[in-house]
Structure formats: C-alpha cells, structure tokens
Amino acid sequence: GSSDDGDDSAKDETCPIKIGFVTDMGGIDDRSFNQGSWEGVEKFAEDNKLDKSCYTFLESKTEADYTTNLSTLADDGNDIVIAAGYLFVDAMTDVASQYPDTKFLIIDGVVEADNVESALFAANESSYLAGVAAALEAKELGSNDVGFIGGMEGEVIGAFQAGFEEGALAANPDVKIHVDYVGSYDDAGKATTLAAKQYDAGVKVIFHAAGNAGNGVIKEAQTRSEAGDIVYVVGVDKDQYETGEYGEADEDGNKKSVILTSALKRVDVATYDAAQAVMDDKFEAGITTYTLKEEGVGYPEENPNLSDDIKAALDKAIEDIIAGDIEVGETPTISNGSTN
Amino acid sequence: MEYAVEMLNITKEFPGIKANDDVTVRLKEGSIHALLGENGAGKSTLMSILFGLYKPTSGEIKVKGKLIEDMDPNLATELHIGMVHQHFKLVESFTVTENIVLGQEPMKNHMIDYKTAKKKILDLSDQYGFKVDPDAKISDISVGTQQKVEILKMLYRDAEILIFDEPTAVLTPQEIDDLIAIMKKLVKEGKSILLITHKLQEIKAVADECSILRRGKYIATVNVADTTKEEMAEMMVGRNVNFNVEKGPAHPGEVVLDVKNIDVCDEDKNRKVKDFSLQVRAGEIVGVAGVDGNGQSELIYALCGLMKNDKGSINLNGEDISNMSIKKRFDKGVGHIPEDRHKYGLVLDFLLKENLVLQSYSDAPYSKRGILQKDEIDKHADRLIEIFDVRSGEGKDSLTRSMSGGNQQKAIIAREIERKPKLLLVVQPTRGLDVGAIEYIQKRIIEERDKGTAVLLVSLDLDEILDLSDKIAVMHDGECTAFLDRSETDFRDIGLYMAGTKKGEES
Amino acid sequence: MNLFLQMFPAALIMATPIVIAALGGLFSERSGVINIALEGIMLVGAFATATATILLSDTFGNFTPWIGVLVGAIVGCAYSAIHAFVSINLKADQTISGVALNMLSTGIAIYLCQLIFDGQRTPNFPTNIAKISVPILKDIPILGPMFFNNTYPTFFIAVALVLITYFLMYKTRFGLRLRSCGEFPQASASMGINVAKMRYIGVLTSGFLGGLAGGIMVLTTNIQFSASVIHGVGFIALGCLVFGKWHPLGCLFTGVFFGFSEIISSYSGNIPGLSGLPTEFFYSIPYVLTIIALILFAKRSVGPKAAGKIYDAGQR
Amino acid sequence: MKKTLSPIKISLISVGLGLVLGLIILVISGYSPMVLFNAMLRGLVGFTFDNFGNFNLRNTGEFIVSSLPIILTGLSVAFAYRTGMFNIGAEGQVMVGACASICVAILVPLPGVIHAIACVVAGALAGAIWGLIPGFLKSRYKINEVVVCIMLNYFGMYFSNFILKSLPGSSISKTVIIPESASLSSDFLSSITNNSRLNWGILIVGLAIFAYWFILNKTSFGFSLRATGFNEDAAQYAGMKTKRNVIYSMMIAGALAGLAGAVISLGTFNMGRVIGAFENYGFDGIAVAFVGAFNAIGIMLAGLLFGLLNVMAPLMQAAGVPKEINQIISAGIVLFVAMQYGIVLLLSKFGKKKKKPDKIEGDGNKIENDKVEGGVKA
Ligand SMILES: Nc1ncnc2c1ncn2[C@@H]1O[C@H](COP(=O)(O)OP(=O)(O)OP(=O)(O)O)[C@@H](O)[C@H]1O
Ligand SMILES: Nc1ncnc2c1ncn2[C@@H]1O[C@H](COP(=O)(O)OP(=O)(O)OP(=O)(O)O)[C@@H](O)[C@H]1O
C-alpha cells in the first residue's frame, strides 16, 4: 500500500475537477461493476493528468454506509460523485437533494433530480449477442442446449436473460435454454453446483450474469475442461477471458480459457463521459442509455475461442440491432430452475 | 521400624489460608494410619500433597526413606501410591475398564489392549471378592461399586500405599463393614493405608495409629488401641467436648407438618422417596438420619416445593401444600436452611442486605408495586445484623462472597428465623463450620424449638442427629425404616435401620 | 435416480469441508473446549490457502494447491492457538473468545488481502485441485458414479480423516485421555494426565482441521478468495457435530446430509414436490435440523460433559 | 489496597490495548498512525485537516445513527447475561425485528404516530419471540442457548428475507419505501445535524437504556433476574421462578434486539432490505455489552465507541488504509476483555506483591464455572 494520507490539501489550483466514487459492499476490485467504473475514472484522470488527490473512492462496508459515503464525498467538495448499482438509488435520491451544487452519476439505476445523471445500459442487446454466440457454439459442438445463470431475479438481470433467450432462439430455433438463479451475487459455491447441473444436463455454453458468484460457473467449466470436456462460459460486464484461463501455458505464454466471449457493459465509458461532461461544463441531468450504437455495450474485439463464422453472425446481429431491424425485448419468459 | 511414607513439616498456603501448617505424619509400613480432624482441618489438602495434586509451600515428602522432590500424580503412581478421592474421580460415560486403565493403558499394536486389562481387573476383583463388571458404565453402577472401582484403580497400579479420603461417608453401615474387611485384608498383604474419616468408631475399628489435625495444625499422633474416643475428640476440637448438646425437654404441641404416604420421583422417573410418612409437632425437633443419597434430599425438595410429590399429601397446619409453589409455601410459614449455603442458600455476588431479603424482596414493605424499597431493605438488614451478630467488613453493604463461612450461615439462619416460620427445614446446618459457629447454630435451632417452631433436621452426621433431635426418622432407599423417640435409641440401632432393617424386623 | 446420481458428487463437494471442520470441532470439544471460532478459523485457513496457491504456483506448478491446503491447515492451527491460550491459560469464557476470533478473522484476512493483493479478494487461482476418476471403481454401478467418477480427491481425504479420528478417539491411549479431559478433567488430572496439554492438542488439532477445511472449500468451490467464501459453513459444521452426536462417523453421515441440503435448492426445480419452495427454505434446513436434533437429544447426554467449563487445577 | 480490578478499568485497559494493537498494525503495514486519529476526529465531529477547523455535525449525526442499533444489541446481550444467559442470537433477533416492523409499516395502515409505535412494538415482539425459543429450550430442556442462537441467526435471516421479498411491491433486494406515518425519520433531528439520518430511534434507545437500568436495579423483577443470573440454584431455593425468569430475560433481550431492527429499518433506511450476509449488529452487541461491563451507562459509551469505529472504516479506506483495520481493533478489544483474568494476573504480578485474604478470587472461579457452563452439548 501507499502511505500518503491525502490530507495535504487538494485545492482547486491542483484539481481542475474533483471526482468521488462510492463502491457497494463488493469493494473497488470486484472485477466487475465497481472496478470497471473506477477504471473509467482512472483513465480519465490519466488522460487529463489529474493529481492523485483529485479522485478518491470510499468503500461501503454495509448498506448503512451508502448515504454516509455519498454525503462525505459531497462534503469533500467533489464536483461529481459517482456510484455504481441500483442499490444506490434511494441513498442517492436523498443525498442529491441535499447537495444541489454537486453533480451525481448513478449507473444502472434511475434517480430523478436536476443534478443526477442516470446511466443505463442496454444489457439486453449485449445479452442478445451472448445468446447468439452460445447457441451457435453449442451447435458446433453438436448440442442444442445452452444455459443462463443469473445472480438475483429481478428487472436488471431479467433484461440479460431476455436478451439471451432471444439471441439464442434467433440463432437456433431448436435451442433448449436452461435458466437458474443463484439467489445472490456472491455464493460462488452454489453457482458451481448450478453450473454442474446444467453441464450434466448437456449444456455446452453457459451465460452468467451473476457478479462474483459467476466465478463459480467459470470454476466448474475450468474443472471440466481440465478433465477433457469441452464446455464454455460467456462472461459478463468485462472481458473475462483471463479469468477463465486454465491449464499450462503454451510456448507463447498463452493459456486456454473457458470464456467463449463476454457480454460487455462499458461502465468505464459512462464514468469517463460523465467526468468529461462535468469538466467541460456540459453535464446533463437525466437518463443516458448506452446501447450497441454508442458502443456502451458489445462484445470484445479479441475472442480466441470464437470461430469466424460466429463472429460474422455477431457482427450481423449488431448491424441489425443498430439499424432497428431487430428489437430486443426486456422481459424473460423462462422461469428459474426450468427450460423452455 | 520402616516408614512407608513420611510427610515432614508440610506447610501449604492457599491465598488467605494456611491449610496445612507444619504438619508431620509418618505412616508405618503394613499399618493403617488414620487422619482425624474437623471439616477444613486440612486432611484432604495434606493427602493431595502426598499424591502430587498440590505442591507444598514447604516441607518434605519421603517414600520408603527416599526424599521425593516434585511429586506429581504420575510419580506417585510410580512410587506405588494410590488415592481414593473423597469425591470419586470417575468418568461417568466411560466403562469400568476405561476408568481403571486411564493414564496407564496397556498397549498392543498402538491400540489399547482392553483384553489384557479386563483380565487383570477380573483377577483383582476376584481376589478381593468385588463382583465388578468391567464393561459396565460408571453411570449405571451404585455408589458402593463405584468406590470399588476406585480401589481397583489403585490395585491395578500395584499401589502399596493407599490413601482413602472419607471413604465411608457415602456407604451404608453394611458396606462400611465390607470396606473395613477389605482394608484389613490389604494390610495383611503388606500394603499401608492412610485413612481419613470423621468417625471415631471407624478409627477404633481399623486404625493402628491416628494423627490429629486442627485448623491446619498438627496436634498429635496417638496409638489408637491406647486412646479413648473421647480423648481423640478432645484433641480434634481443642477442648473438652461435651458430646451432649445442652437442651431441655421438648414440649410438643399441635402437629404442624403431616406428611402422608408421599412418593417423590426424579427426572428419570426413579422413585426416590417411597410411601413416606412423618409428623412434626410444634416445639419439637425431628431428625432424619440416613446414608447420603437415600432420599433425604428429595424429601426436603418435596417439602419446600422444589420437587412435586407424586402421591400422598403434605399438610402444614392442616392445609395440603402439595401443589403450592415454593414462594407460597414460604408465605405459609415454611423456613428452609439448605444444605450447601454457597450453592443454595446465598447469592454470593449479592450484598448481604440483598441476601437477607432473598425470599421476601417482592413483598411489602420491601417492594411496592414491583419497585424495590431501598430504605426498608436497609433497615431490615441493620436489624438482623444486630440481633444475630452477623459480622462482616462493610456491614449490610458487604459482598456476601467476602464473608466467612460461619457468618454466611448466620446470615441464612437470621433470614429464616426472622421470618418466624412455623416449620423450619434444616439441612446439614453445621457442615464445614468451626466449633464456635457450630455451637451457636445448634443453640439457635434449639431456641427455635423452644419458641414453638416445628423443626425438621436432616443431617448425614449421626452425632448431630442424636444431639439435637427429639424424635428420629431413619431413611433407607426412600423408605422410612424407623420412627423413634430419641430416648429409646442409640447409635448402633440407627445404624441398623440406616442399612435397611425395618423397625420390628430386627432379630 | 439419475438426478440423485448427478447431485451426489455435488453434495460431496459441499460435504467435504463440513465433515472436516466438524471433525475439528470434535477434537476440540472432546477435549473440553467449545470452539465456535470454527467459522473464523476456516476463513483464515481459506485465505492462507488461497494466498499460498497464488504465490507459489509458479514454483510448484500443479502440485501447489496441495501445498496450499497444508499451509491453510498450519495457519488455522496457529490461529486457533489464540483460542487455546485465551481459554486454557487465561481461563476466558470460551464463547467470548470464539466470538472474538470470528470477528477478528474477517478483519485479518481481508486486511492482509488488501495489503498483499491490493483488493478485497485475491486474484484467481492459477492452479486448481483436479477432479479425478478412480479406474475400475468408477465402473461399479450406482456407487461408481456416486463416489468415484469425476470427483475431487478431497472427499476421500475427509473419509480417511473420519476413520483416523475414529481410530484415535476410540482405540488409542491418546483418544481415551483426550475424551476424559472433556468429560471430567479432575479425573484425568488425578490419573496423571496433563489436562492443559490435552486441551491444547484438542484445540490445535481443531484449528488444523478447520484451516484444512477452509482451504479445501475455497479451492473446490471458488476460483478466488473473498470474505464470503465460507458463508456459515463453520457454523453448519458445529451443527453437524451436534447432529452427529460428537461421533466421527456421525459427523460423516450428517456432513453428507448437510452437503445435500446445501445443494438441493439448486436442483429443486427438477424435483417434483420441491419445485415451488423458496430457496430460503432449503438454506434453513441445516440450521433448523440442528435445533431439532438438540431437542431430541436433550434428555440423553451425548456431548462431552465438561465442554465449555473452565478447568482450574486449583494450584497456583 | 484494591482487591480486584474494577470492570470499568478492565474495559478501559482493553479499549486502550485494542487501539494500540490497531496502531501497531498500521505502523507495521507502513501507514501513518495519524490516519486513525484523523478518521476518528472526522467521524466524531466532521473535523478535517485540509479544511482546517471545519466541523460538520452531519458526521456526528451519522456516527450516532450507527451507534443506535448496537447500543440496543449491547443492552440485549447484557440483559441476558445478567440473568446467566449468553445471547449470541441478537443478530437474528435484529433481522426478524426489522422484518416485523416493516411488515406492519407496509401492510397495516394506521394514522401518524400510532403507526410508528405499532411498527416499533411489532419489531420488539418479533425479537422477543426469537429470544423466547432459546430461552424456552434452555429452561425446559437445558439445551445450551449458544448453539440454538447461532442456528436461529441464520434461520432468522432466511426467514426474514423470504417474508420481505413476499411483501407487495418488493424487489429481490428491498421492499417499497415505508409510509411516512411509520417512519422514525425526523426533519428536526436531521436539520440540526446538517441533514444526517439522525432519527427518533434516539428516543427509543434512551428509553431502552433507562429501562435496562431501572428494571435490573430498581424493580423486584430485576432483583430476581439478577439473583437467577448469579446463582440459579439459590434463586430457585428462595422461591423465585427461575425457569420463567430465564425465558423472560431472553424475551426481553430479544425485544431489545428487535428494537434495534426496528430502528434500523424505520429510522435509518425507511425500507426493508433483503440481507445476504450478517451485518454484525448482534456480534458488535456482544462486544458492546462486555466492554460496557453490563452497566447501562457503560453500554451506551461502548456503543458509541463501536459506532464510531464503524463510521471510521470508510474514512480510513479513503486514506488508503484497508478498512478492515476497524474490525481488527473491535475484535482485539473483545479479545482483551475476554482475557481479563490474564490482565488481572499480569497487573497483579507487576503491581503489589503482598498477599491478602482473597478467597474471593478462588470462589469467583468456582461460580464462573457454574455460570459459564455449557458449550455445545445437549
Ligand atoms: N484449592 C483451594 N484453594 C483455597 N483454599 C483451599 C483449597 N482447598 C482447600 N482450601 C482450604 O484449605 C482448608 C483445608 O481444606 P481441606 O479440604 O484440606 O480440609 P479437610 O480437612 O479435608 O476438610 P473436610 O473434612 O471438609 O474434607 C479449608 O479451609 C479450605 O477452605
Ligand atoms: N478454590 C477454593 N477456594 C476456597 N475454598 C475452597 C476452594 N476449594 C474448596 N474450598 C473449600 O474447602 C472446603 C473443603 O474442601 P473440600 O473440597 O474438601 O470440601 P468437601 O470435601 O466437599 O466438604 P465435605 O467434606 O464437607 O463434603 C470447602 O468448604 C470448600 O468450600
């Protein structure tokens, strides 16, 4: 760790903009939401050569800390205070009204206030791509079974599931989609069990939208791959290729991975853009939706496990969606623990 | 003359007390040496030192003439010293064999060789006619058998020097005779025995020599054959003992307590008191004699409401109190001086004044509408302390724990007598007290009787029963084997009844 | 039936840490020291295992996870020494000491995690315990797929530990002495047994097994360490100990049963009759069953009598 | 010459040692110890160095808000302990308390203050029921309460989660916001503390502290509870209904923890939350009770201390120090309190050499043995 305590005053002279970020209980390095958002802030800071004292984060230990942490950062004179996750909606609604001069950004939730920007992502669109990739890969492996493992049931993850269902059905009308929910975002053990159950039932590719619990899905795929089976996982939010690596590295130092591709959600873009807007005095309150069109969602450029055919199919799907030829829904049809 | 063991100038200090003060005891080989002393005289402590459980503050131990430094139980065992503790040290859920081999397990292939062990145990118990089942669980066998297991533990370790700490306290007279026979046999085989007991007649029966301790100090060693019981008793308490407590004749009045054919069962539905009947009149003391564990405790529990009687009735001044709560019975005039003042009589972490209202705290004037009345409680305490001469560091505000045992007992007696009970249940009132306190308390009990209170006294100490009672009920296995007038009975008689002989059956 | 065979290996993965941790509890409580710190010990063991596996993988390759669990066990053992010292030497209330250690475990593990890995969770394990299939045995009908096909070898370790514990407890001198200390330490002392030493051995063994259980759990159910990896399994192990009547074989069967209850919610959708039930129902099973077991056993004294009582030899 | 160390001194020493432990760890891991003090000052009164001399009462308000529930759980643990019971189940009692108060808030429409009162009472009742179970099992079957409480913590969590999720309008992670009539929020309290979440829960806590002191020390009921706690046998011999006392005391303890749940949900959050893992209100309560030496005022102070430690965590993290340092400090304090026998021993070794009749200590152990009896056994 570093030992500068950041107290030696951060005044306006040193900071053209001050950015504060509050994490949820997952912490700053959750390899997901918080981390992605923070990376956007860090990239912004790097691009604008901001001093280290100009951007800080506070980690929340319990839900009770959300309000306190947002207020603390506002008190500290941050120009923009960012929080990632719909869990922050209530806390931010409160705090934003108390600090009308501070700008706020909430990701994945909507807060209606004059000083809050709400960034939403068309997760259903990227999930559609996941569905297409999963169904096609399964077919290549001689199977019609794909799986979806979500964190907690609800609107947010529901959109993922809906997109995935539609994508998979579009790519292979005979596809059988298995749906399970972990019931939390951190019970990796249970996710492992669910993944084992789905793979045992013949599923070849699982799309997980389960935060940290999703690590359990990846884990199960890895153990199976090491034992010689061919099964895949579609990652979520970030490019999870490295997370899915397993086995010995080849001569080039590359490892195999169970990650077929990932449904990206570029939260870093959202934080970067918001910071930029505040600095340029162009901040706009209200809802900003990041879709395939804005490249706010998508799939990674590098996908060693994807065949060219599938890549082509994905690019076609993107085109169609942007063009409006395909409209992806947001309501899932398959219930937890069953198949279509 | 060879000494098996010499304990020379032993001093043992516990925080605040010298349990042994320059004590010297020599055990001759092949003899039985008794240790005599009142409660707390330091007998158990001395023996624990010999067995290596406590380290002496100063003094020397010699075994067979050899000076032993740093005694510990293992070394003691190696030196063939064995001890039967006053409170048995047996693991209840283990079998007899497991208990006996514990710490000295015979091994075969890295496993305990229970076969060999069992054989040795059976051989030993045959040799002494013990009839112990090596596979029985301790929790399933009688107290008498448990003691035999303790003895087997010693013999199994080839003990040559055997220590018995109050072995007879838990036995019936019959079992005591057996034990005496066993001890004599052991000595005949060349073993040496140290015996702790309070009972002079036992000393007379088996011991060759007797050492007497008083309040930790060594008094004398006498040749038992040449010394009378009275002489020994005098040395024990340090003054002429009047075996007869001074008390005038009783003037019994109305029947206060009338117990009719009650049964009392414990949690496991074992009948502990069987079809028991008893009457206590105003102005008399009825003593209940019996060996520990023969239902006396359960009888008292049933009388004061800690347990329910299954059949029969308990009448107090004509009213059946069987189904009343403890508190209700107190209110009806039952007083209770329980057997273990620390455990049952007092809340040691309370102040003295709080203990003095332990039963009446919720009654007027000490409580009004559920709120404690501090002034009344204080006044009450001051009065009792004055009347009963309860001494303590900070008067009514003393922490009870900090008071001496005798004064704690006085506090209980003050509390109970002050409530002017019609029936006073007194259990082991003088256990563990010094002579002064004993006299005071016995005097108070007799005073109560003379004031017209009905007193029911339960004691394991037969002398106390004989000294205080006007009538004596003997309990054996939950039954009343005899109900006698004090004047028409003596020690020997009662011993017979305690062993189960019913009155009218004796030959 | 088919579903059952599918569930079985998954249940065994969950059962393994439960059984091993319960054995840990058994050693401690049989010696007379209750150990509600198992949960914390498992967490610390899991962290140590994760850290060792990550830092040593370059050196030891595929063998690293085994070194990792050994490190976890040793660290668990060291951590439990605090409990031993506080409750045996300093005669503290064993429950409070356990509570303190549970509180401390998350603190220490995550604090160190932040220092070493700069975050609340470790990176992914570079190497993993591999699943195995036992030749020949795996082809036995029914039993083969239940126990020997594509399964973690750690379960066999758990079974071996159960047998070893059984042997130690009921066949050897050590076991007899240890159990006597948990039943009536005064008796042990009078037979020349060093009660404090036996209790130390009990608690330290408990720490070793707890750490091992934590290490195995993190490696077989996760790809990284985080504060939530143990999520109550230490307490389930405690329940397992009660339900298994403080007997090694009891712990094994109860452990497998609780392993099932941990995973059954995942399969409930496929089991007629269970599909409608909320997941909370399944999660509650081990805890509720433990309370019921306590009520059933209440009359018979099955646990070590002196467990939880402070032993004071009397001398100073 | 003092006979033994007073509990207050032991607490102070333990707190001191815990803080020193924290500082040592900070220094060893290369941080400035000032981080701790800065966070403490800021958490307490909002004082910061870069904005020198600026105070912010919002911090004070929030620090009190974080103390309120753990003062209540501290009282809960202490109340049970004074009657000889170890209530390690406050965690679960808090959760069912929160759940019940939210249920009444959302399902039962009532006017104004009455609604809030009904919600609070419901929380207390639910906690009491959760406390009744171990109390009943202990007094009826002599089942060790510690294991039962631990199991009930988990069951309470799953049970409340299930109920909360089933309420009308609930999402998977929370319920709807409760009507204003049920809320404990106070514009007045909030405004005097610069918009903190300080709420009428403070009144509940004040009342609870008073009730704790009053019941235990001033009423005959409290007298019998204390007697039962010190020596159950003697209490029973004296005619007190000790079994009933055990049940009552666990119910009251449960109710106090249930109140904490109500204060959290009606005051701090104004909604019900589905909880994935323990939030440690109950375990902090154990720490608070022991550090507060089971004394009403002591518990209040200890609760404030632990509340402060909790709000310091994110502030220290902001300065780069892993926020878990606060948990290490808290656990350290508990450990040191648990080691009081050792502390006494150590001090007496350094201190006076003279020995005085102190039968007290020996007997003290004996009594403790009886009281702390138990462990995991049927
Ligand atoms: N472990 C101890 N700590 C402090 N004091 C003790 C301890 N054991 C015994 N004592 C004290 O030492 C004195 C002697 O006790 P000891 O048990 O030796 O008496 P005893 O002669 O065996 O009495 P009894 O006839 O009751 O068995 C008593 O006053 C007792 O209070
Ligand atoms: N640690 C201790 N501190 C203070 N007093 C003690 C301690 N241990 C025992 N005593 C006291 O020492 C006395 C004798 O001790 P011991 O254990 O021999 O009692 P006991 O044998 O049960 O009494 P009895 O012979 O009447 O049944 C008792 O009064 C007991 O209260």
Ligand SMILES: [Mg+2]
């Ligand atoms: Mg004695």
Ligand SMILES: [Mg+2]
């Ligand atoms: Mg004795």
